[in-house]
Structures are given as structure tokens and as C-alpha cells.
Amino acid sequence: MVMVTDSKPIIPRRGLVVGNYCHDVLHRDGEAVAETLGGAASFISVILDALTLPFHTVSRVGPDFAYAAATSNHPPLIIPTSQTMLFHAHFGSVYPDRLLNRVRSCDSILPSDLPDQTRFGFGLAVGVGGEILPETLEKMLSICDHVFVDIQALIRRFDNINGRVSHVALRDSGFFHLLPRVAFLKASADEAVFIDVEEVRKLCCVVVTHGKDGCEVFCPNGAFKVAPFVADQVDPTGAGDCFLGGFAAGIVRGLAVPDAALLGNFFGSIAVAQLGPPKLDFNLIQIVKDEMHKRKLQGIPFLERRDESPGFRKPPEQDQFYASLVTAKAIIMCQIQESGRNLLSSPKVLEQNNAKTILSLTSVHEEPIPSVDGKP
Numbered sequence: 545m546v547m548v549t550d551s552k553p554i555i556p557r558r559g560l561v562v563g564n565y566c567h568d569v570l571h572r573d574g575e576a577v578a579e580t581l582g583g584a585a586s587f588i589s590v591i592l593d594a595l596t597l598p599f600h601t602v603s604r605v606g607p608d609f610a611y612a613a614a615t616s617n618h619p620p621l622i623i624p625t626s627q628t629m630l631f632h633a634h635f636g637s638v639y640p641d642r643l644l645n646r647v648r649s650c651d652s653i654l655p656s657d658l659p660d661q662t663r664f665g666f667g668l669a670v671g672v673g674g675e676i677l678p679e680t681l682e683k684m685l686s687i688c689d690h691v692f693v694d695i696q697a698l699i700r701r702f703d704n705i706n707g708r709v710s711h712v713a714l715r716d717s718g719f720f721h722l723l724p725r726v727a728f729l730k731a732s733a734d735e736a737v738f739i740d741v742e743e744v745r746k747l748c749c750v751v752v753t754h755g756k757d758g759c760e761v762f763c764p765n766g767a768f769k770v771a772p773f774v775a776d777q778v779d780p781t782g783a784g785d786c787f788l789g790g791f792a793a794g795i796v797r798g799l800a801v802p803d804a805a806l807l808g809n810f811f812g813s814i815a816v817a818q819l820g821p822p823k824l825d826f827n828l829i830q831i832v833k834d835e836m837h838k839r840k841l842q843g844i845p846f847l848e849r850r851d852e853s854p855g856f857r858k859p860p861e862q863d864q865f866y867a868s869l870v871t872a873k874a875i876i877m878c879q880i881q882e883s884g885r886n887l888l889s890s891p892k893v894l895e896q897n898n899a900k901t902i903l904s905l906t907s908v909h910e911e912p913i914p915s916v917d918g919k920p
């Protein structure tokens with residue numbers, strides 16, 4: 545368990561995002577519908593940038609990397625002897641459970657790739673194709689105050705012939721001994737079966753995402769559910785990444801854990817409504833930032849809150865926060881729809897964006913406001 549040594553208010557110092565960018569080919573019901581920039585680091589960058597949280601990215605790609613312009617703010621390390629990781633994802637009614645093949649792999653991220661002389665306020669270990677080694681995570685834990693880990697970076701394994709993604713038990717992954725130094729471990733419901741949640745929550749907080757049903761948080765001193773936002777799912781890819789980006793940003797910006805989880809659900813629901821990394825308008829995201837500012841807990845570092853109950857109780861007036869996010873989402877989705885129309889009529893802009901996506905966007909829903917603890 546991480547020890548609390550500092551009782552100063554948390555200051556959102558620079559973050560460190562570690563995980564390879566990749567190329568994704570998305571197939572809906574057997575048909576290739578888009579090629580996009582992928583990798584959890586790319587989805588998370590969009591969220592952290594939109595919320596103006598400064599961070600440094602460590603990511604490896606090959607010279608064939610097709611999205612240099614889209615990642616110019618957070619450039620990857622281009623390894624001349626390697627190639628960019630490539631995934632083929634299959635989803636839709638034929639594949640209700642997304643099927644994922646790693647078609648090409650890329651070099652691992654080594655501890656020596658991480659900066660030596662810098663200390664980071666927070667870290668995100670967000671590998672997609674087995675590129676994060678135990679020693680790399682160990683170094684992250686030593687140079688970052690608080691580390692958020694996506695379990696997909698730890699337990700994925702790949703078939704030697706077709707690259708089909710499978711999983712090993714977290715206990716057998718080679719990372720288990722590091723859990724007591726991790727702040728939050730995020731797993732999707734499919735991945736959570738590879739851990740003993742009751743055992744792991746004694747070591748670090750576990751956040752389990754449940755797709756359209758929102759998420760659950762399990763900490764040593766409490767567990768709760770957080771309600772989802774309604775979305776028309778176009779592509780499930782990156783939902784978990786955007787969830788984690790929103791959740792981590794919420795924690796770093798000083799929200800209570802249930803509020804941060806709500807923010808994760810918010811960004812997860814925006815992600816599934818678009819193909820590839822979401823496009824977010826900075827001015828509209830300001831609404832979300834203003835709401836976050838209002839909800840900020842003053843003066844209590846989150847790791848301290850973790851050991852006390854207040855950070856894990858449903859915070860006062862969270863339904864109001866939910867309602868504000870619903871309103872923000874309606875505006876953001878309208879804007880996305882509008883820019884999608886513009887993008888489709890302007891192939892040049894599509895190229896500039898460097899997202900070779902075929903955009904397919906959602907309609908905006910009026911959402912009922914459920915109770916945020918998941919109870920009717």
C-alpha cells in the first residue's frame with residue numbers, strides 16, 4: 545500500500561504517459577471501416593490535453609508511423625529497426641465481444657527510455673501490446689508520485705501465429721509484486737476475471753469498467769458503482785482509455801474518487817460515439833473544466849482521502865455534477881456532429897487531422913438522470 549508522506553494540497557504537476565502508439569484497422573461486422581491512430585497513449589493524450597494537464601509521453605513506433613502530425617505535441621520515439629504496432633479490431637453484431645489481433649508488434653519500452661532527472665506528479669502505464677516490461681513499470685513507480693495502470697498493459701498475451709489477444713492471470717503476469725506501489729488499477733469487466741478483486745483491492749484501488757453500464761470502484765475501505773452516460777456506440781475502441789484519461793485527470797485535479805469515476809464514464813461515453821481518438825473542442829471542454837473546478841476538494845491529497853472514508857462516499861450534490869456533464873455532453877456531441885459534416889466535405893482537413901477515419905457520428909440523446917451510485 546502506498547504510504548502517505550505529504551499532507552500538502554495536490555498540485556497537478558506534470559504527468560508521464562507510457563505506452564506505444566499504434567495503427568488500428570477497425571472492422572465492423574467483418575468489413576474494414578477505418579484506419580486510425582490507436583494506442584491508449586493517443587486516446588489519453590486527447591483527454592489530458594483538452595483538460596490542460598501537462599504531461600510527457602514515452603512511446604515507441606517504427607519509421608512507418610503514419611500519424612506524426614496528429615502526435616506532434618507528444619512525439620513518439622521512432623526506432624529505425626522497429627515497426628509500428630498494428631492491431632486489427634473486429635466489432636459489431638457479429639462480434640458482440642470485440643476481437644483483437646496484434647498483427648505487428650513494436651519494440652518494448654525500456655526503463656532507459658524514461659527521463660532520469662525528472663520527477664512526475666502522476667504516471668499512466670498504458671501499454672497495449674506487451675511493450676511495458678516489469679522493470680519499466682518499476683522505474684515509473686520510482687519517478688512518479690502516483691501511478692495509474694491499465695491492466696491491459698500487464699496481462700495481454702499474443703498468439704504467435706495470428707496475434708490473437710488473450711490474457712494471463714495477473715498473479716502470473718510478472719507485475720503482481722508491484723501492485724502495492726500502484727495507486728489505481730483499471731480493468732474492463734472482461735479483464736477483471738483475471739484478477740481476484742477482493743485480494744487486489746487490499747493492495748491498490750481497482751476500477752472495473754462495465755461498458756454501457758458505467759463502472760465500479762473497489763478500494764480497501766469501500767466499493768461503489770458509478771452511473772453511465774447514454775451513448776450511441778459506433779466503435780468501442782478506446783472507451784477504456786478515455787475513461788482512464790478522464791478518471792486520472794479528475795483525481796489529479798483534486799476530485800473525490802466517485803466524481804473522478806463519473807468523469808471517466810463521461811469521456812468513455814464520448815469515445816464510443818466516434819471512430820478513433822475523440823475530437824474535442826477546447827472551448828466546449830471549458831464547461832467541463834469549470835464543473836471540475838467547482839467540485840474540487842480543497843487541501844486533501846487523494847492518497848490520504850483513499851485511507852479515509854470521505855473520498856469514497858457519494859459526494860454531496862453529485863447528481864448536479866452528473867446533470868451538468870449531461871448538458872456539456874449534448875453540446876459537445878452536437879459540435880462533433882457538425883465538425884464531422886465539415887470534415888467529410890473537406891478531405892484536406894481529414895488529412896491534416898491525420899485521422900484516416902470514416903467518420904460516423906451519433907445523434908444526441910436527452911438523458912434521464914439516474915442516481916450516481918447506480919441505484920434506481
Ligand SMILES: Nc1ncnc2c1ncn2[C@@H]1O[C@H](COP(=O)(O)OP(=O)(O)OP(=O)(O)O)[C@@H](O)[C@H]1O
Nearest residue numbers: 732753754755756758780781782783784809812813
Ligand atoms: N455503449 C456505451 N455507452 C455509454 N458509455 C460507455 C459505453 N461503452 C463504454 N462506455 C464508457 O466507457 C467506459 C469503458 O468502457 P469499457 O468497459 O467497454 O472499457 P474497455 O473494454 O476497456 O474499452 P476498450 O478496450 O475498448 O478501450 C465504461 O465504464 C463507460 O463509462
Ligand SMILES: O[C@H]1[C@H](O)[C@@H](O)[C@H](O)[C@@H](O)[C@H]1O
Nearest residue numbers: 568582583584631672782785
Ligand atoms: O488503439 C486501441 C486502444 O488503445 C485499446 O485500448 C486497445 O484495446 C487496442 O489494443 C488498441 O488497438
